[in-house]
Amino acid sequence: MKIKLILASLLISMGISASAISVTSTPGNLASVVGENTEEQSLEVKGEINAIDFGFIAEKMSALTTLDLSEATIVAYSGKPILLGRTNYPADAIPAYALAGTKIQSILLPNGLQAIGEGAFSSTKLASISIPESVKEIGMGAFSNCDELTSVTVPSSVATLNSHAFIDCDKLTSITLGISKINASTFARCKSLNNVTANSLIEIGENAFLGCIALKEFTFAPSIKVIGNSAFQATGLKAADFSALESLDSIGAWAFAQCSALTTVVMNNNTSKIGEGAFFDDASLVSFNMPLACTAVPSYIFKGNTSIDTTNMLTHNVTSIGKYALIDLNHITSFTLPNSLQYIGDNAFEGWTSLISLDAEGIETAVPQLGDNVWEGVDKASVSLLVSKGLIADYKDADQWKEFNISDRTSVEGIEADKENNRISATFVGDNLVVKAYDVMTQVSVYDSSARQFAIETTNSNEVVINTADWACPFYIVKVILADDTIATMKVARRN
Numbered sequence: 001m002k003i004k005l006i007l008a009s010l011l012i013s014m015g016i017s018a019s020a021i022s023v024t025s026t027p028g029n030l031a032s033v034v035g036e037n038t039e040e041q042s043l044e045v046k047g048e049i050n051a052i053d054f055g056f057i058a059e060k061m062s063a064l065t066t067l068d069l070s071e072a073t074i075v076a077y078s079g080k081p082i083l084l085g086r087t088n089y090p091a092d093a094i095p096a097y098a099l100a101g102t103k104i105q106s107i108l109l110p111n112g113l114q115a116i117g118e119g120a121f122s123s124t125k126l127a128s129i130s131i132p133e134s135v136k137e138i139g140m141g142a143f144s145n146c147d148e149l150t151s152v153t154v155p156s157s158v159a160t161l162n163s164h165a166f167i168d169c170d171k172l173t174s175i176t177l178g179i180s181k182i183n184a185s186t187f188a189r190c191k192s193l194n195n196v197t198a199n200s201l202i203e204i205g206e207n208a209f210l211g212c213i214a215l216k217e218f219t220f221a222p223s224i225k226v227i228g229n230s231a232f233q234a235t236g237l238k239a240a241d242f243s244a245l246e247s248l249d250s251i252g253a254w255a256f257a258q259c260s261a262l263t264t265v266v267m268n269n270n271t272s273k274i275g276e277g278a279f280f281d282d283a284s285l286v287s288f289n290m291p292l293a294c295t296a297v298p299s300y301i302f303k304g305n306t307s308i309d310t311t312n313m314l315t316h317n318v319t320s321i322g323k324y325a326l327i328d329l330n331h332i333t334s335f336t337l338p339n340s341l342q343y344i345g346d347n348a349f350e351g352w353t354s355l356i357s358l359d360a361e362g363i364e365t366a367v368p369q370l371g372d373n374v375w376e377g378v379d380k381a382s383v384s385l386l387v388s389k390g391l392i393a394d395y396k397d398a399d400q401w402k403e404f405n406i407s408d409r410t411s412v413e414g415i416e417a418d419k420e421n422n423r424i425s426a427t428f429v430g431d432n433l434v435v436k437a438y439d440v441m442t443q444v445s446v447y448d449s450s451a452r453q454f455a456i457e458t459t460n461s462n463e464v465v466i467n468t469a470d471w472a473c474p475f476y477i478v479k480v481i482l483a484d485d486t487i488a489t490m491k492v493a494r495r496n
Helices: 002-013 030-034 051-060 389-397
Strands: 020-025 042-049 066-074 077-082 086-089 106-108 128-130 151-154 174-177 195-198 239-241 264-266 334-336 357-360 384-387 405-408 424-429 432-447 453-467 475-482 487-493
Touching: 020 030, 030 042, 030 051, 042 051, 051 077, 106 128, 128 151, 384 389, 389 405, 424 475, 424 487
Parallel strands: 020 042, 042 066, 066 106, 151 174, 174 195, 239 264, 334 357, 357 384, 384 405
Antiparallel strands: 077 086, 424 432, 432 453, 432 475, 475 487
């Protein structure tokens, strides 16, 4: 007895588990060579094994935490149903669901392994995994729900990384990928993932990184052509820079929705398709430029984004604006509609309560068609709508449009706002914009037609002179706060 205790202590001090076994097997005979040692925690297997042997490990060796298959060869199996009723298993592949739900914490995979089957390691306790360079395919859900897995390197030999491969790996923080495509939900809900290296990507599938709340940065490879639906929805991204992605053709629906920390999106002008709600409910989004190749503003794209800068939000190439696309942008006072605009969808401009000026002068062919309640909540009668002279009669006859204060440039030039009260006026003397009031002014602000603020002057007088030499703009919006706290506004054309 003393000899056995001394031997056990010696094995532990040498770092060798006292509950370990090494065997050499032939296909289907692992059970016989393991014999009664089914309670072992560590197993090294040499020789040849097949799906029957994996079934034995999963069903009979319930205490196993360490498995060394580095000197084993997996041979094909065809026969009676095993492992969830499947009857055929290829050679050089970890069988589907082979070790799913086991206590395996560490595994060395066979040299020459070609594939890891569907669900092979799902819900195990693996902390890390070294995938051999020989592996060409990783099956659907192969490492799903591996709660202890922290880092993974997927070698460039892997041509196919199937959907849900690493979904719900709560502790996964780092991945390195050499593949060209990330399939659907591959890393979805990996809530600790914060470091992704993927320099060869062409396509990012739907839900690929859905719910990865710790993912604050992502370098988009220039080779990317497609970003799928909800690919980065509800992630922690702070910025998305696509400027170098010359081949990026499409961004899917809801692709970057609910990214509460996203402040900046830089688009490449070649991108022609953006899906519904692509940037929905990104409450911090301030900067966005619509690609020149994109002619349709999708529904819900900016719904919930109340601080976005309108400077490059749309281009003159846009022909349609989808429903609820620009809802509740209540900080915007002045806006220019795209020259090519033909249609505006339901409630697209709902909640623009600060709007004072709308410029549609560049639209010269026909009055854009409108969906229902496009301007819901907007006091249209108090909003100045500048239109092409040739269409002024059409606007005045068109539903919803006719409710605006409509004028063309001829009537705008020299206009004085608040004519009922004659409280302010603004005229150009050379490059100087002279703003006058019949009451004392406390603040004067000057904007362009896209609501970009050029100047703000604090004063206590009836006249302010603002130099506009550096601002190339055909007309301006002047907003004045008077001493009694009332606000007066007007539009004034530049005269050379």
